[in-house]
Amino acid sequence: MIDVENREPILRVKDLKTYFYTEDGVVKAVDGVSFELYPGETLGIVGESGSGKSVTSLSIMRLLDERGRIVSGEIIFKGKDLLKLSEGEMRKIRGNEIAMIFQEPMVALNPVYTIGDQIMEAIILHQGVDEKKAREMAIDLLRKVGIPEPEKRVDQYPHQLSGGMRQRAMIAMALSCRPSILIADEPTTALDVTIQAQILDLMKELQNEYGMALIMITHDMGVIAEVADRVAVMYAGHLVEYGEVHEIFKRPRHPYTYGLLSSIPRLDVEQEKLKSIPGTVPDPLNFPTGCRFHPRCEFAEERCKVEEPEMVEVLPNHYSRCFFWKKLEDLEVK
Amino acid sequence: MKKMPVLKVENLVKHFPIKAGVFRRTVGWVKAVDGVSFEVYEGETLGLVGESGCGKTTVGMTLLRLYEPTSGRIIVGDEDTTYYFMPTLRARSYIKKMYLNRFEKLYDERKDAALEELEGVDRRYYERFLKEGKSGLYRYLLSNISEKRKAFRRNLQIIFQDPYSSLNPRMRIKNIVAEGIKAHGLAQGEEVIGKVADLLGGVGIIPEHMYRFPHEFSGGQRQRIGIARALALQPKVVIADEAVAALDVSIRSQIINLMEELQQKHRLTYIFISHDLSVVKHVSDRIAVMYLGKIVELAPKKELFENPLHPYTVALMSAIPIPDPDKRNKKRIILQGDVPSPINPPKGCRFHTRCPVAKKICAEEEPPLVEVKPGHFVACHFPGSLSWKS
Numbered sequence: 051m052i053d054v055e056n057r058e059p060i061l062r063v064k065d066l067k068t069y070f071y072t073e074d075g076v077v078k079a080v081d082g083v084s085f086e087l088y089p090g091e092t093l094g095i096v097g098e099s100g101s102g103k104s105v106t107s108l109s110i111m112r113l114l115d116e117r118g119r120i121v122s123g124e125i126i127f128k129g130k131d132l133l134k135l136s137e138g139e140m141r142k143i144r145g146n147e148i149a150m151i152f153q154e155p156m157v158a159l160n161p162v163y164t165i166g167d168q169i170m171e172a173i174i175l176h177q178g179v180d181e182k183k184a185r186e187m188a189i190d191l192l193r194k195v196g197i198p199e200p201e202k203r204v205d206q207y208p209h210q211l212s213g214g215m216r217q218r219a220m221i222a223m224a225l226s227c228r229p230s231i232l233i234a235d236e237p238t239t240a241l242d243v244t245i246q247a248q249i250l251d252l253m254k255e256l257q258n259e260y261g262m263a264l265i266m267i268t269h270d271m272g273v274i275a276e277v278a279d280r281v282a283v284m285y286a287g288h289l290v291e292y293g294e295v296h297e298i299f300k301r302p303r304h305p306y307t308y309g310l311l312s313s314i315p316r317l318d319v320e321q322e323k324l325k326s327i328p329g330t331v332p333d334p335l336n337f338p339t340g341c342r343f344h345p346r347c348e349f350a351e352e353r354c355k356v357e358e359p360e361m362v363e364v365l366p367n368h369y370s371r372c373f374f375w376k377k378l379e380d381l382e383v384k
Numbered sequence: 385m386k387k388m389p390v391l392k393v394e395n396l397v398k399h400f401p402i403k404a405g406v407f408r409r410t411v412g413w414v415k416a417v418d419g420v421s422f423e424v425y426e427g428e429t430l431g432l433v434g435e436s437g438c439g440k441t442t443v444g445m446t447l448l449r450l451y452e453p454t455s456g457r458i459i460v461g462d463e464d465t466t467y468y469f470m471p472t473l474r475a476r477s478y479i480k481k482m483y484l485n486r487f488e489k490l491y492d493e494r495k496d497a498a499l500e501e502l503e504g505v506d507r508r509y510y511e512r513f514l515k516e517g518k519s520g521l522y523r524y525l526l527s528n529i530s531e532k533r534k535a536f537r538r539n540l541q542i543i544f545q546d547p548y549s550s551l552n553p554r555m556r557i558k559n560i561v562a563e564g565i566k567a568h569g570l571a572q573g574e575e576v577i578g579k580v581a582d583l584l585g586g587v588g589i590i591p592e593h594m595y596r597f598p599h600e601f602s603g604g605q606r607q608r609i610g611i612a613r614a615l616a617l618q619p620k621v622v623i624a625d626e627a628v629a630a631l632d633v634s635i636r637s638q639i640i641n642l643m644e645e646l647q648q649k650h651r652l653t654y655i656f657i658s659h660d661l662s663v664v665k666h667v668s669d670r671i672a673v674m675y676l677g678k679i680v681e682l683a684p685k686k687e688l689f690e691n692p693l694h695p696y697t698v699a700l701m702s703a704i705p706i707p708d709p710d711k712r713n714k715k716r717i718i719l720q721g722d723v724p725s726p727i728n729p730p731k732g733c734r735f736h737t738r739c740p741v742a743k744k745i746c747a748e749e750e751p752p753l754v755e756v757k758p759g760h761f762v763a764c765h766f767p768g769s770l771s772w773k774s
């Protein structure tokens with residue numbers, strides 16, 4: 051377990067706000083998000099579609115498209131604010147110190163170059179070795195991520211690999227520079243469960259070996275429970291709950307987390323009827339006033355409609371953005 | 385008494401041709417569904433689970449005859465519907481081969497006594513053959529084909545995965561839901577509006593919103609509309625193909641609960657197709673597990689989870705992440721390798737290339753699906769040899 055009291059975070063995101071300026075209005079995709087990442091740990095970021103998970107990670111990498119703007123906040127990595135770096139300085143961090151893998155490897159891999167060329171390019175760029183050495187290293191990496199016959203695969207194009215193998219190739223590419231932080235945005239969502247199990251297993255193994263910190267982004271509570279040390283739950287551009295994984299799963303103190311946990315069909319327990327969260331995910335152009343969750347919240351009171359709750363520490367190192375978190379004290383999640 | 389299946393599928397096969405070259409010659413076949421048999425009983429939910437590309441959607445589409453089956457028999461209630469959508473000549477030759485010639489031979493050998501060994505449609509049709517002769521049965525089967533088709537379309541409905549593309553964006557919700565009602569003459573004029581309003585109310589959509597277009601609704605609401613459309617014709621069997629896969633977690637349980645309520649209320653029978661074993665476990669009475677175009681195991685839910693016998697079923701169960709950090713270190717079976725292609729499926733047992741307990745015979749002989757206990761079917765030479773629960 052991570053001793054959060056006595057360790058320096060490797061990454062500290064402070065009050066990050068990233069907005070998109072669209073024809074229809076301003077999308078406050080990430081609206082005041084703060085969290086820390088400690089060396090060697092896995093932080094899980096979980097939330098539904100559109101809650102701002104990907105925009106959070108793209109903001110850290112500074113890979114937003116032209117409509118997106120980081121309007122405020124700090125992203126402190128090893129003492130430096132990434133938001134103050136020049137594009138050139140940022141390029142050195144990207145791939146080298148912080149690497150990212152995506153849900154759909156086909157987007158990240160270039161279809162006209164072989165897998166080997168792409169991994170070698172990264173190695174040559176960041177480690178300054180010659181081509182022959184880089185090729186050897188690429189083959190070793192492919193072997194390491196469990197691609198069979200790496201000597202042959204290294205000369206194949208992305209479309210010649212299966213989905214699971216492409217994801218492995220992308221992991222190999224991300225690891226080629228031994229980053230200290232790996233951000234994985236839904237790395238297994240597009241994969242079958244038996245392949246997902248292979249990839250999660252592989253990621254855990256590599257994390258132990260390389261000692262890197264991992265940000266695992268997913269909408270799957272099962273994956274979070276499986277890999278995360280600490281968890282941040284996102285809803286409508288906010289973190290609504292943040293804490294150690296057992297705390298979040300066993301003692302949720304935000305109605306949204308509680309609702310999510312009780313609404314998933316479980317393989318391991320018998321459930322009569324599923325609980326459900328009424329209503330729908332809010333429109334990002336038009337977030338509800340007060341607490342953004344209030345129209346769907348079974349614990350909401352008048353105050354929730356007008357006043358926006360702040361993140362408060364409800365238990366040691368366990369934060370919730372809810373006025374009435376005490377109401378959840380007696381509730382149990384199976 | 386034996387339960388009457390509402391739907392019975394025998395040896396269903398669907399191969400898609402692979403065309404190549406200027407002359408679009410067929411150079412091979414995708415064996416998407418390769419000999420699948422199951423029964424579905426009234427009021428139950430049969431779950432169909434398996435990984436991407438194993439043929440789940442193809443089973444559903446072929447049942448509905450949105451794809452023409454390559455071979456096999458599809459019996460709905462007490463009628464063989466296999467030939468309903470075939471071109472006339474093919475339908476005739478199917479009937480001749482499947483019934484007339486076979487019955488003639490049976491009669492030559494055993495006369496009336498042959499009835500004893502027949503059941504279901506075969507028995508019913510043989511009785512008619514005895515009474516009305518070959519031409520009587522032939523006439524019976526080929527008569528009123530367009531009404532038969534219509535009834536078939538009414539009785540089997542489908543809910544698709546993608547609530548975004550399955551509703552026509554240019555049609556108002558009212559017309560989307562009313563289309564079938566009108567086509568089947570289930571209501572006229574003002575009645576139609578009333579019926580649409582009832583249906584929408586029944587799935588939790590405010591009836592006043594019936595004049596809106598699909599894009600004005602959220603994903604979950606669109607899925608509700610898809611359900612209302614499917615129920616408009618009071619079908620007997622509803623095939624739900626990944627009906628909740630595209631929905632957010634918090635919306636998914638709303639739709640699952642709604643489908644369960646409607647099932648109770650209308651005594652619906654569901655075939656619930658999903659790649660997600662947790663969802664399938666929640667909704668199903670019985671579960672069929674598919675791998676590469678075949679059913680590898682089929683059993684009542686409780687039995688399947690307490691006593692999974694096929695190594696693939698066991699591996700699938702063990703691979704699913706459990707949303708409980710205390711159960712993190714449970715033993716997990718990590719399968720090696722990828723799912724092979726259905727164009728050239730492995731010889732023998734199709735799972736042998738990834739099976740942790742495969743032996744020599746597995747690469748040579750294909751294991752048939754056999755009933756090892758009442759209601760529990762498995763296709764494996766060494767059932768139960770892979771265990772997982774610690």
Ligand SMILES: Nc1ncnc2c1ncn2[C@@H]1O[C@H](COP(=O)(O)OP(=O)(O)OP(=O)(O)O)[C@@H](O)[C@H]1O
Pocket residue numbers: 070072077078079097098099100101102103104105106115117118269334
């Ligand atoms: N390039 C963009 N232009 C405009 N809006 C955007 C852009 N990218 C994201 N958004 C909006 O920002 C919000 C957050 O999106 P984000 O991609 O971070 O969600 P997410 O939590 O990753 O969801 P998912 O689970 O679907 O991946 C959404 O409302 C989305 O529509």
Ligand SMILES: Nc1ncnc2c1ncn2[C@@H]1O[C@H](COP(=O)(O)OP(=O)(O)OP(=O)(O)O)[C@@H](O)[C@H]1O
Pocket residue numbers: 400401414415416434435436437438439440441442443659726
């Ligand atoms: N119209 C078609 N023409 C050719 N091949 C097809 C067609 N439809 C499906 N296939 C192939 O048949 C196989 C089974 O596909 P199917 O869509 O039935 O799988 P599935 O189990 O529904 O998968 P998923 O979980 O991804 O929806 C796949 O290999 C697929 O590529």
Ligand code: SF4
Pocket residue numbers: 304305306341342343344345347348349350351354359371372373374375
């Ligand atoms: S602040 Fe109010 S509306 Fe928001 S989660 Fe808490 S109780 Fe619900």
Ligand code: SF4
Pocket residue numbers: 694695696733734735736737739740741742743746751763764765766767
């Ligand atoms: S038949 Fe052999 S290869 Fe196939 S599942 Fe059984 S043990 Fe494994």
Ligand SMILES: [Mg+2]
Pocket residue numbers: 103104105235
């Ligand atoms: Mg995303």
Ligand SMILES: [Mg+2]
Pocket residue numbers: 440441442626
């Ligand atoms: Mg499908």
